[in-house]
Amino acid sequence: MTTTEQRPQSKTDPLGPGYKVAGQEMRYRDAFNKTLRDELNHDPDVFIMGEDISGGFDKDTKEPLDAWGGPFAATKGLVQDFGPERIRDAPISEAGFVGAAIGAALTGLRPVVDLMYFDFVTVAYDQLLSNAAKSRYMFGGQTKVPITLFARSGAGTGHAAQHSESFYSMLAHIPGLKVVVPSDPYSCRGLLSAAIRDDDPVFLVNDKKLINLTGFVPDESYVIELGKGRYLKRGKDVTLVGMSYTSIVCKEAADKLAGQGIDAEVIDMMSLSPFDEDILLESVMKTNRVVIVDEDTPRASMASEFAAVIADKAFDYLDAPVKRVTAPHTPVPYNRGLENAFMPKPDDVVATVLKMMAR
Numbered sequence: 537m538t539t540t541e542q543r544p545q546s547k548t549d550p551l552g553p554g555y556k557v558a559g560q561e562m563r564y565r566d567a568f569n570k571t572l573r574d575e576l577n578h579d580p581d582v583f584i585m586g587e588d589i590s591g592g593f594d595k596d597t598k599e600p601l602d603a604w605g606g607p608f609a610a611t612k613g614l615v616q617d618f619g620p621e622r623i624r625d626a627p628i629s630e631a632g633f634v635g636a637a638i639g640a641a642l643t644g645l646r647p648v649v650d651l652m653y654f655d656f657v658t659v660a661y662d663q664l665l666s667n668a669a670k671s672r673y674m675f676g677g678q679t680k681v682p683i684t685l686f687a688r689s690g691a692g693t694g695h696a697a698q699h700s701e702s703f704y705s706m707l708a709h710i711p712g713l714k715v716v717v718p719s720d721p722y723s724c725r726g727l728l729s730a731a732i733r734d735d736d737p738v739f740l741v742n743d744k745k746l747i748n749l750t751g752f753v754p755d756e757s758y759v760i761e762l763g764k765g766r767y768l769k770r771g772k773d774v775t776l777v778g779m780s781y782t783s784i785v786c787k788e789a790a791d792k793l794a795g796q797g798i799d800a801e802v803i804d805m806m807s808l809s810p811f812d813e814d815i816l817l818e819s820v821m822k823t824n825r826v827v828i829v830d831e832d833t834p835r836a837s838m839a840s841e842f843a844a845v846i847a848d849k850a851f852d853y854l855d856a857p858v859k860r861v862t863a864p865h866t867p868v869p870y871n872r873g874l875e876n877a878f879m880p881k882p883d884d885v886v887a888t889v890l891k892m893m894a895r
Contacts, residue, residue: 586650
């Protein structure tokens, strides 16, 4: 059902603050699938590659089947409309098919690669580090590598230690590789379109806890500028910084803090490399306190990097030390109770803010 909604104020909203636009409530997974379809229609050079993404083939007719579109249904229905040449099932060799996709990008195509679980990035890490990220630099700008990769991160869904990591900081560390982290269906659609149309390699991280989240998505196509954050809530007492699912955690914490008379500002970083230093500093210089929430483990994390930038460039504005709320420095537990304890929660953020403000 199509409705209209007035977009909230945002520094990166492509439709502008107060702009009324036709759209509908949509699940994150459906917004992702719709965007893939739109980009395949938009540019014939776009194709998708990954494990189990087309669902296999009928043994008699040899026609592609729509079995599931991968374990998260990201590509469901696409092979019927675009065929197996553009929706390509790959063997279980991440290094192999990521390398093939990089080669395709160097020859002018725009591959989109489904790596399934974020943990599998490590299997293709050499291809990302040595080839995708460095080729344009090493050839003096004579080449482009317009490849988009995506995978699912995050604990909380019972996928155990080898399918639940959130170490996007490992990717953000690589010069030449852009990293984006949508937090809702709206940012998912805008960032995925921008990634596919970008001439550099971009990795889009989907937290599994967002897959069934619903939100308003405009009908018309749009892109969100890579490298920018946005305000999810304005406030004056403390800045809460989130990324991916922890932006949802920050919003819920802000609602709880409001009940105790604390007006929290919430920033959704959306992009981790490059990232928006300006929005961090602008907010902290106003609120004078900051809590950074990150599901990654704490050592050499994005939370540590954001804290370093704030301490370096806004130290004189701080009324309290920069605080981080992160996962512990352990693998993700499989036990349900331990897994819940592993993840940063709104109550953890609230407790940190109350201690910071001596309440």
